[in-house]
Amino acid sequence: MKKNWKFATMALIAGVSLFATSCSSDEDPINNPGDGGEDTYVLDSDITENVTLETGKTYTLNGGVHVKSGATLTIQPGVTIVAQHDETVDYILIEQGAKIDAQGTAAQPIVMTSEKKEAGAWGGLHICGYAHTNNGSGKSEIGNAPYGGNNDADNSGTLKYIRLEYTGYAFDEEHEANGVSFYGVGNGTTVEHLQAYQGSDDGFEFFGGSVNVKYMVVTSCSDDSFDWTEGWNGKAQFLVAYQEGESSLGYACDCLMECDNNGTNNAATPVAHPTIANATLIGNGGDAQGVRLRAGTQVELYNTIITGKGKPLTVETNETENALKDGTSKLEYVAISGELSSKQGIYTNADFAQATGNLTNQEFSWTGKYVGTLDGGKDLSADSFFTKTDYKGAVKSGDDWTSGWTL
Template sequence: MKKFALSLAFIALIFTSCSSDDTEETVKTPVTGEITGDLTVSKTYAFGNYTLKGFAKVASGVTITFEAGSTITADPSNGEDAFVILNGGKLIAVGTATEPIVFTATTKTAGSWGGIIMYGDAPIVNSATAAAPQTATSEDGLVLPYGGSNAAHNGGTLKFVRVEYAGQVITQNNKEQNGFSFYSVGSGTILENLVSYKGNDDGFEFYGGTVSLKNAISYGNSDDAFDWQDGWRGQESTNWYAYQEGAANYGMEIEAKGVNNAFFPKVTNITLKRAAGTVTEAQTEIQLDAIQFKAEGNGDYSNILIDGYKNQTTPTTKNGGVLQIRDITTYNNQVVGGKIKLTNVTINNSDNIFISGATTFTVTAASFSPAANWGVTTTATGASLTAGNWSTVNGASLIK
């Protein structure tokens, strides 16, 4: 009886092994569809290829989900496009390193569409005299209010998402969009492993809020790689990688709308690289810095690797620098006042360390108070990112 039972078990094992070996891997077939207009009902978009037409707006109380590997393609031939998450709405776009979710454009040209725009009601500051909570009006052409008192606002989860060819500029300095635009987005929102690729404005821009950004690549964007205003105060941001080429402004542009805040953002593990021959986007300004502080911008930054911010000789002569302090108020209140901290900074292939934005002050290492707020080393490693399909375009890795 025991022998018979053992024989049955052995036969079952053989058939199980054969069945496992003969099983073919399931190949998913992408669906197709169109996304447009006001999205007023929660929906999951299955793995597929979708055409984005116009401003698709996720309404308050609605959750829109995209499955991993999906591609959403803007078609600018039909007018202005963007994917907008209104305050109270949520976007769940969770890709993987091998199957990212990609938002792109048919034209493959910078500035073809408006990118991802998210609204919340987390705190902002744009006035030194107005009482909290403060609000402002968006500069994306939608002219929507943002700001509030909900620091934990949750606009959803974005992981392994790449935005390509965004940064639509309709009216310079008035109606502009970026790769990712975060208007008073709160700390309940998860932003991880995001790529902004070859846009015509900023890669990532924060308009106040408390959200943090982890594992981010800003590659080939025409304005700033990372930019913020309105007192953005994310505390857990890490692993930021910027590569600037062609025409570009700052690696990081930091401002706080002229308000001397008691709070500040914190970012660790930063790499800012500028390709040889890269010129400034706006030739009328000194915009060749890895990092620029202005209008009371401040913050705590550490483990920073900076490479390639050299002097520009053509089409006009400009100084290249690691750090520019734009105005005397920022110099006095934030640098001397001890609210700008940059530690473990390694500088390669850059002509100047400091640039003063006015003749009324001179930035030096001795300007920082306490002295430990500025620290140059040779050991900074910068951003630590894992390569994969999420960070690869046309077969080329974006992590250089």
């Protein structure tokens, strides 16, 4: 069968016989690189059987690479993947039925970056699962891969300690790449300790699905830091969004969270209803929204700090505001730098201020960019996913879980 890897050095000649033969599902087709002397390899075609990227090696990504159903892409700690940024669009896409097993560590994170150190240089990571959406049969914005189904326990693999830099390649105004795009990804998938750094679209976007995420950092992505639509109903804890100043970045940033159910049909089911705890969301000024709840989304948002935007928290559409008013959605132990803005006038700042633990018109101070919390929080640990906390914010002083593996 056609192999997915080739040496970027003269080791290719020594390895021809290895690449020309088929391997079993647990055999690594990039073992024994020969005497080329440089552990640099090129990934430029689809993966149809199990492949492992090895610690200590750098891999050049050239074009769009799909991991096909039945195959697993394993990425060991410390691996660096560098998008080539030439005439092709570079991205990695995990198709339905395929898996990624990418487990870095705090000391050896997996780094996905680009030769060109600018926002929008490459197409990021895309994962397509069999979990629900409320948008019918969908295709990924990049790669045109199908996603969605009825298996909310679907498992697309494991992502741990990964830094994704300079993503956001734009095909056109409607088709841009996030740091990671989760398309109908199920809650059998493990996602924790990820950073999206200086991308030109969203940091992390959820298109339906039920995937749960923990310890997530978005730094200076020009569009939204976190974005959901199409009925995402997963859980999330310990989220950081930080936007540097426009003068230093050279570009503006949009929402810290942009939150939709379905933009075409606000009442589409299953309705988006994630449960989120312990977020620190810091904007870079301007009149844009911080957290924008709209298009029929529901949410349970707890233990969160929102600052740095002219409108730190806005609510829009009848469905979204009614869900807050009748208690289907909850905003509790949320501290904001200004006041809640209500477009429909159904759920108002007065309603928000009266809810348990909420604070308005607050000033915040930080150690470094975003380390610091406020006393008072909701304990969600009756659900085993959530770590017990009694504070607002994501990064507690003396326990900086972002240290060492993030930029």
